[in-house]
Structures are given as C-alpha cells and as structure tokens.
Amino acid sequence: MTTWGLIVETTTGSADRKHTEAWVMVHFTGSREQALAELERRARSYSPEHPRFPKRRRLLRDGDGFLLVVDGATQSFLTRFTVAELLEDSEAR
Numbered sequence: 001m002t003t004w005g006l007i008v009e010t011t012t013g014s015a016d017r018k019h020t021e022a023w024v025m026v027h028f029t030g031s032r033e034q035a036l037a038e039l040e041r042r043a044r045s046y047s048p049e050h051p052r053f054p055k056r057r058r059l060l061r062d063g064d065g066f067l068l069v070v071d072g073a074t075q076s077f078l079t080r081f082t083v084a085e086l087l088e089d090s091e092a093r
Contacts, residue, residue: 004035
C-alpha cells in the first residue's frame with residue numbers, strides 16, 4: 001500500500017508579516033483516490049487562522065489537491081491542500 005502525505009500550505013500573519021507556512025497534516029495509507037477523498041474532507045472542514053472575519057469562502061479542485069480562498073474585509077488568503085507520495089522518511093524505522 002502507498003503512503004501519502006496530506007500537505008497544507010497556508011497564508012499566516014498579515015500586512016508586512018504575511019507569509020506562507022507548510023506542514024504535513026497526516027500520513028495516509030491507501031490508494032491515491034482514497035487519499036484525495038480524505039484530503040477533500042479535511043479541506044472542506046479546514047478553518048484557517050486568517051482572515052479573522054471571513055466574508056467569502058471558495059474551495060476549488062486543482063490537479064492533485066484543492067485551493068481554499070477566503071476573502072476578508074481587505075485581503076484574500078489562500079490555503080493549498082496537496083496529496084504527495086511519501087518516498088522517504090528519516091524517522092521511519
């Protein structure tokens with residue numbers, strides 16, 4: 001069975017301190033289709049830190065993942081969700 005990393009990249013901070021952070025939400029074992037289904041479930045329920053007062057939320061499918069665009073009062077914030085096959089893990093034993 002293949003192991004997949006369900007990855008999230010999101011905008012954090014605001015104004016001049018706005019930047020992107022990325023991390024692996026979870027490792028998922030199964031088919032690519034199953035991993036994408038799990039990623040979609042997580043993307044639909046994900047609540048980003050910014051903006052604090054969202055006005056509009058749009059979830060879009062993009063190749064091997066999803067884009068979540070949340071509009072605030074003055075700025076939009078993007079969160080990207082990606083499925084990637086785990087090839088190596090230095091902590092795996």
